[in-house]
Each structure stands twice: as structure tokens, then as C-alpha cells.
Amino acid sequence: MVSTSLLLLPIARAGEGGATFLEALFTATSAVCVTGLVVVDTASYWSGFGEAVILASIQIGGFGIMTFASLLGLLIARRMGLRSRLTTATETKTIGIGDVRSVLIGVAKVSLIFESITAALLTGRFVIGYDEPFGHAFHLGVFHAVSAFNNAGFGLYADNLVRFVADPWINLPIAGAIIAGGLGFPVLFELRRQLRRPSRWSVHTKITLSMTAILLTLGTVFVAASEWRNAATLAGLEPPTRLLAAFFASVNARTAGFNTLDVAELSPGTLLGMDVLMSSAAVPPVPPGASRSRHSRCCSSLSTPKSEAKRASTLSTGAWTREQCAKR
Secondary structure, eight states: OHHHHHHHHHBSSSSSOOOOOHHHHHHHHHHTTTTTOOOOOOHBBOOOHHHHHHHHHHHHHHHHHHHHHHHHHHHHHHSSSSHHHHHHHHHHHSTTTTHHHHHHHHHHHHHHHHHHHHHHHHHHHHHHOOOOHHHHHHHHHHHHOOOOHHHHOOOSSSTTTTGGGHHHHHHHHHHHHHHHHHHHHHHHHHHHHTOOOOOOOHHHHHHHHHHHHHHHHHHHHHHHHHHHTTTTTTTSSSHHHHHHHHHHHHHHHHHHOOOOOOOGSSOHHHHHHHHHHHTOOOOSSOOOOOOHHHHHHHHHHHOOGGGHHHHHHHHHTSOOOOHHHHOO
């Protein structure tokens, strides 16, 4: 309601007068829920103040959803028995039980890092490649970076990103931010700590990464094959650009909502395939507590009273080592 109220102000609209209640409510809801659906053109209808409200709503909504999902993992672990809690902590290796403050700080840091890198790349491209003044380029870069990482799909161009279909310096940073945001914070936390040691990744991280790679590959191949001869979409592009556009469509069909191809011109078969991608896209950022590796089974079997104090203290660190399991 705060976002709706701010968007209702006359200063939030680019033209005369203010937005209607339905326009403001729908836009605010779409931004906070990071869906990307709009009933008015974001770039031309809203003023700079209105765009700032939308951007803040996207950031708050994305931060809240991811934080809630991460904290839900902690809540689930708290409600389990000690043995199951140890299994969960061992399996995730990312979030210490009860450390809510570190979760909030960690989520904020990860968001800031990815959004800052993406914004810097986009800003530089808008300045160098499109002769945009630095202030406007920075505004475009930050807006699209935040929208991409939070998988919101809001753009500041009437055609979304269709005009940049052949520009990898726009497509790839946005696609990278979308993929990173879609992986979920527990996975990003674990990759930060164990990036060079895949053997120590949790089952959740392995499944998330493998399924993401599979879906992105299959989606790219499907869109390219389905639209390769469509004169209204890929046929008029060079082969490398066709593959780039197909990849970008695959990324965005899964989680975001940006587009470099005119969606209205896609074939019915492509639209059906993208519906399948959208329905299978949501990778839950809450680690699955039921999944067990051999390591977690080893630790969860320790149930003697003498080891109770050690196990309780281990919960604060997040995991048992293999050496501890072997000794027990």
C-alpha cells in the first residue's frame, strides 16, 4: 500500500495528473511481487520519481522473498529434532541455525555485489555504445540491474530490450544477473565458500545447478530450433545473434520476463514450450531438509547422550566435518 500511495502522487507520473488507483495498485503489486506485469509503459508513463518507487519496490520485494525463503529454512530446522537439525545443517553448509542477523546481512551483501557489477557493466555499455549521458546511463544501468537480479522483468524501454537483441554487452550481464538471482541465496552462499570443491557441495546445490544448466540448454536449443526460420523473430538475424537471442529467451522464460524477441511474433509451439519452461523454472531457495548424502547420514546416526553437547555446539557452525564423522 505504501508503494501504491506513492505512485498515486501526481509527481510519480510523467504526464499531467496522477495515475488511477488501479494503475498504481497493479504496478506496485507487480513490482513488490517481482512479476514484471504492467498495464502502462514504465518508461513513458512514470516520472523519475515513479521509476524510483518501482525500483525500490522491486528491491524490497526481492529482498523480502529471498530472505523469507532463507529464514524459512532456519525455521524448519529449528522445529526438527536434534538429529534432523544436524542433518539439515550438514546438508546446507550455508546458514547457521538461529543466525538470522547473518542471513540478512549475507543476503544484502550478495544482492549489492551482483547488482553493482551488473549496473557497472550496463552503465559502461550505455555510455560507450549508445552515447547516453552518464547520469541517464547510470539510471538505466541500475534500474535494469536491480530488475534483473530480482527477476522482476521491468524495463525502461517501450519494446523492453528488443532493440538490444544483437548486443551481447547488454544481454549477457542481464542474463547473468537473472541466473544468479534465480539460483537462490543458499546456493550462492555455498558457492562462495566451496566454489573450487564441488565434491563438498550439498545435494540441494548440485541439483539446483545441474537442473539450471539442463533447462537453460534445452530451452536455448528449443527456441533456436522453433524460431530459426521465423522471419519475424530469428530468421533476419545472423547465426551467432540467433543463438544469443534464443539463450536470452530461455533465461527469461524461466524466471524473469525481459525479452529481446517480439513475443507476439513467436510461433504457438514456441509459446507452449516457454510455458513449460516457466512452469518448471522455480528453483526454491530453501534447501531441502529431507535430502541426505552419505556424510549427513553418518552424522545423523550419532545419537548417544555423550555426544549431545558436541552436536549442539556443532549446530552453531553449520556442519560436521568428515573427520568428526569418522571419529564418531
